Amino acid sequence: MFSSVVLLQTCLTAALGAVQIxxxxxxxGLGPGRTSIRPGDLTSVGAAYWLGAVFIVTGIMSILSGRFPSSCLMGFTVFMNIVGAIFAITGIVLYxxxxxxxxxxxMCERNTANRxxxxxxxxxLIAESLLASMDITLIGLIVLQLFVSVWFAVMGIKSLIGQMRKSSKDIEEQFKEVTCVD
Structure with missing residues (x-):
């Protein structure tokens, strides 16, 4: 039974990590298709690139922590998922x-000949509609990213706390054995 639970968790972390990636x-992918409308907008600051990079690294770390469970890797994955959640909130606001x-x-107002x-x-209006559709799609995907990152962070923290409790009980038992105290 234990191996099936571990296998399920490994498959779940791999699937959710793949979603993050x-x-x-x-x-x-959709970042280069955007046009800069004004200085300081989403395109001119390159937000799609750094948001995407953070989400990809977070997904890779989530997959690795599911595949190779260790306290150090889990701690770093929790940290990356917290950063991913913060960047997801930032991305939602920017989009x-x-x-x-x-x-x-x-653009039509600037062209006086064809006013x-x-x-x-x-x-x-067609360009505005396409841009709005892209933004809405990316907002939905980033909300998904936010939920997955928060889920990974909470589950990782629970796992780390469980490991710490187990190791503290093991240390107490070893201390009792060494000191011969009941």
């Missing part, structure tokens, strides 16, 4: 700000 790849301020109509041409406005 995929969220990171989606962030990096919501980008979603709220996404507008391409200013009354509706084709520019139609293209701008």
């Amino acid at each position: 995929m969220v990171g790849l989606f962030n990096i 919501v700000i980008d979603l709220r301020e996404a507008s391409f109509l200013w 009354h041409d509706d084709s520019c406005r139609k293209v701008a």
